Amino acid sequence: MNDDSIQEAASFVESDATVLLVDDEEMVLNSLQSFLELETEYNLRSFTTPAAALEYAMDGPVDVVVSDFLMPEMNGIELLGRFSEKHPHAPRILLTGYADKDSAIRAINDIGLFQFIEKPWDNTNLLVVLRNALERRYLVKTLQEKIAEIDRAQGKLSGLQNDILRTFI
Amino acid sequence: MKFSHKIFLMPLVTALAFSVIFALTQRATTKSAQTIDRMRDEFFHSLELSHDLETDLLTIRQMLTSAVLILEADLVGDADSVATHFRATLLSCQGVPGLAGSLEPLRVDFEEFYSLGQAAAMDLIDRGGIDSEIPKDIPVRVRLMDERFESLNGVLAKIVDDTNQELENAIDRTGVRIGRVRWIMNVTSLVFLGVLVVISILVIGAIVRPVNRMSSVAQAIAGGNLGLELDHRSNDALGELADSIREMQSSLIRDIARREKAEADLIAAQGQIIQSEKMAVLGELVAGLAHELNTPLGTLASSVDVVERSRGIILEKCSTGSDLGEVISDPRYQKAMQALEKGVAGMDTALIRIGELVSGLKTFSQLDKAEFQQTDLNEGLRNTVKLMDRSLPQGVELHLELGEMESLLGYPAQLNQMFLSLIMHAVRDVTPPGTVTVRTEQIADQIQITVRDTGCGYEPDALQALFKPGFKSDSSRVRMDWEMITCNSIVDRHGGSMAAESEPGAGTTYVINLPVWSHDSG
Known part of the structure; x- marks a missing residue:
C-alpha cells in the first residue's frame, strides 16, 4: 500500500477517532504515542495496566484498541475479549513480542481479533493497520446507520402498508 | 538331613573295639582268677588230704606199734579200720588233678607198709608178747615198716610240694597274664587316645575347617567382599551349606x-x-x-x-x-x-x-569470569548489605547474623551478586513492617547461608516456579526473571545446593549450602 492509498483511507476516517494503547512497558507507549502524535490527529489514550484501560472503557469512547499480550493480572487476549462486551464494534489489535503465534492465531479466531502485530513493529505498517481498522470501524458504523435508516424506512413503510390495508378493509 | 557318616561312625567303632578288648581282658582276668581259685582249692584239698593221710599213717603206726608193745590184738583191728579210712581217703584223692600220678606209688608203699606192720604185730601177738623170745625178723620188719612209713611221708610231702609248686606256677602264670593284660590295656588306651586324636583332627578337618571357611566367606559377603571363593564340596549337610552359600554369593x-x-x-x-x-x-x-x-x-x-x-x-x-x-x-x-x-x-x-x-x-552465562580465589563470605555479605542499605524500603529491617567460618574457594563477584539478588528478592517480598535476616554458619565442611524473610511467602507451585525461567509479574510489569536461576547456577558452580521453604503469608526461607573446598566446575 503506498502513501496515496493511505491518504485515501485516511479520508474515510474521522480525525477525532479515539485509539486506546495498553502496554505494561512505558517506553512502548511513549514511542507509539510520539509516532502517532506526529502522523495522525487521533485522540490517544495510554494505559500501563489492563485494569485502568477497562475502567476507562466503562463510559469512554473507544474506536480502536491496541494491546500488549503479556501483562500482569491479565493478558492482552483476555483484555481484548473483555472489550468486545462493551465495545463490540471497536476493532482490536494485539501488539506482542511473545513469539507464540499459535495462541495468537487462536485468539484471533476466538475473540475476533482484527490484527496481530509482532514486536518490533514497523511504524508504517502499524499506521496502515490502524487506518484499516478505523476504516472498518467507520464502515461498520455507517453500515449500522444505513441499516437503522432502512429499518426505520421499512417501519414507516409497513406503517403505511398497514394504513392502506386498514383503509381498504 | 544328612550328616557325615564317617565321622560319627569313628567314635562308635572305637568304642566297640574298646569294649571288645575290655571284655576280652575281663574274661582273661576272670579265667586267671578262676584258675588261681581252682589251684588254691586243689592245694588246700591236697594239703588236707595229705594231712589226713599223714594222720592216718601216724595213727596206724602208733596202733601197730602199741599193738606190738602191749600185745593187744584189738588194736590191730582198730588199725585196720584206720587203714580202710586211709584207703578211702586215697581213693577220694583220685579226683584231685595233679595228685593222680603220685597216688599209685603211695598206695603200693602203704599196702607194703601196712601188710608189714600188720604181719609183724600179728606175729608178736601170736607168740605171746615180747617177753618171749623176740623173733629175729621183727626188728627187721619194723625197720622196713619205718622205712616204708618214711617213704610214704616223703611221697605225701612231695605231693604237697608239687601241688604247692603248681600253685606258685599258676600264680606266676596269672601274674604274667595279668601283666600282659595290663600291657594290652595300656596299648589299647594309647591306641584309643590316638584314635581320638585322629578323630579330632578328622572332625576338625571335616567340620570345623569348612565351617570356619564358610563363616569367613559369609562374613566377607556381609562385609561386601564377594570375591572370596568357597572351595568346600561334599555330599553331606556341610556340602549343602557350602552350596547354598555359593548360590547366595553368586545370586548376590x-x-x-x-x-x-x-x-x-x-x-x-x-x-x-x-x-x-x-x-x-x-x-x-x-x-x-x-x-x-x-x-x-x-x-x-x-x-x-x-x-x-x-x-x-x-x-x-x-x-x-x-x-x-x-x-x-x-x-x-x-x-x-x-x-x-x-x-x-x-x-x-x-x-x-x-x-x-x-x-x-x-552475568547469567558467566561471560565475565571473575577470579577464582579464597573468598571471605562474611565480608562479601557485609559489603552487599552496605550497598543495599540506601535502597531498603522504609520499615524493612535487614539483620546480619554472621557466624565464624573458613574462607571459601570461589568467585567473590558471583557470590556477592548472588547475595544481592537473593536479599533483594527477599526484601521485595516483604510488606513493611518486616525483616530480612541473613545468617551464616559453618557445619563441618559446609557453609550454610540462610536468608529468611517475613514476606508474602509462596504456594508450593509458585515457589518451584521461582527457580525456573519464565515470566514473573511483579506490581508494575511482566518481565523475564532469572534472578533465582542465576543464584542457583552460581551455587551450582560452587558445588553447593540451594533450597527454599515457604508458607504463604508467613515468609520464605532460602538455604544455601556451599562446600568449603569447592572446585571450579565451570
Whole structure:
C-alpha cells in the first residue's frame, strides 16, 4: 500500500477517532504515542495496566484498541475479549513480542481479533493497520446507520402498508 | 538331613573295639582268677588230704606199734579200720588233678607198709608178747615198716610240694597274664587316645575347617567382599551349606551387577533428563530473551522511524519556509521537533534496557569470569548489605547474623551478586513492617547461608516456579526473571545446593549450602 492509498483511507476516517494503547512497558507507549502524535490527529489514550484501560472503557469512547499480550493480572487476549462486551464494534489489535503465534492465531479466531502485530513493529505498517481498522470501524458504523435508516424506512413503510390495508378493509 | 557318616561312625567303632578288648581282658582276668581259685582249692584239698593221710599213717603206726608193745590184738583191728579210712581217703584223692600220678606209688608203699606192720604185730601177738623170745625178723620188719612209713611221708610231702609248686606256677602264670593284660590295656588306651586324636583332627578337618571357611566367606559377603571363593564340596549337610552359600554369593553378585547396571542406566537417564532440562531451560530462556529484547527493539525501531520522519518534516519546513520565524511558528514544525525529542528519549530508554538485558545475560552465562580465589563470605555479605542499605524500603529491617567460618574457594563477584539478588528478592517480598535476616554458619565442611524473610511467602507451585525461567509479574510489569536461576547456577558452580521453604503469608526461607573446598566446575 503506498502513501496515496493511505491518504485515501485516511479520508474515510474521522480525525477525532479515539485509539486506546495498553502496554505494561512505558517506553512502548511513549514511542507509539510520539509516532502517532506526529502522523495522525487521533485522540490517544495510554494505559500501563489492563485494569485502568477497562475502567476507562466503562463510559469512554473507544474506536480502536491496541494491546500488549503479556501483562500482569491479565493478558492482552483476555483484555481484548473483555472489550468486545462493551465495545463490540471497536476493532482490536494485539501488539506482542511473545513469539507464540499459535495462541495468537487462536485468539484471533476466538475473540475476533482484527490484527496481530509482532514486536518490533514497523511504524508504517502499524499506521496502515490502524487506518484499516478505523476504516472498518467507520464502515461498520455507517453500515449500522444505513441499516437503522432502512429499518426505520421499512417501519414507516409497513406503517403505511398497514394504513392502506386498514383503509381498504 | 544328612550328616557325615564317617565321622560319627569313628567314635562308635572305637568304642566297640574298646569294649571288645575290655571284655576280652575281663574274661582273661576272670579265667586267671578262676584258675588261681581252682589251684588254691586243689592245694588246700591236697594239703588236707595229705594231712589226713599223714594222720592216718601216724595213727596206724602208733596202733601197730602199741599193738606190738602191749600185745593187744584189738588194736590191730582198730588199725585196720584206720587203714580202710586211709584207703578211702586215697581213693577220694583220685579226683584231685595233679595228685593222680603220685597216688599209685603211695598206695603200693602203704599196702607194703601196712601188710608189714600188720604181719609183724600179728606175729608178736601170736607168740605171746615180747617177753618171749623176740623173733629175729621183727626188728627187721619194723625197720622196713619205718622205712616204708618214711617213704610214704616223703611221697605225701612231695605231693604237697608239687601241688604247692603248681600253685606258685599258676600264680606266676596269672601274674604274667595279668601283666600282659595290663600291657594290652595300656596299648589299647594309647591306641584309643590316638584314635581320638585322629578323630579330632578328622572332625576338625571335616567340620570345623569348612565351617570356619564358610563363616569367613559369609562374613566377607556381609562385609561386601564377594570375591572370596568357597572351595568346600561334599555330599553331606556341610556340602549343602557350602552350596547354598555359593548360590547366595553368586545370586548376590548377579543382583549387584543388575543393580549396578540399573544404577548406571538411571544415572545415564538422569543425565539425559538434566541435559534435556538444560535444553528446555535454554529454550525458554531464548524465548523469554527474544520477548524481552523485542520490547526495547520495537521502541528503538519506532523511535528511529519517528526521528527520521521528524527530520524529514523539519528539513521540508526549513527548505520551503520563507524565514526562520515562520518556520518555527508552523505547528507541523513544532510537532516534528517534539517528536524528535521524544524519539531520541525513546531510543535512549530502549538502549538502556537492551544494555541491562545484555549485562544480565552476561552475568547469567558467566561471560565475565571473575577470579577464582579464597573468598571471605562474611565480608562479601557485609559489603552487599552496605550497598543495599540506601535502597531498603522504609520499615524493612535487614539483620546480619554472621557466624565464624573458613574462607571459601570461589568467585567473590558471583557470590556477592548472588547475595544481592537473593536479599533483594527477599526484601521485595516483604510488606513493611518486616525483616530480612541473613545468617551464616559453618557445619563441618559446609557453609550454610540462610536468608529468611517475613514476606508474602509462596504456594508450593509458585515457589518451584521461582527457580525456573519464565515470566514473573511483579506490581508494575511482566518481565523475564532469572534472578533465582542465576543464584542457583552460581551455587551450582560452587558445588553447593540451594533450597527454599515457604508458607504463604508467613515468609520464605532460602538455604544455601556451599562446600568449603569447592572446585571450579565451570
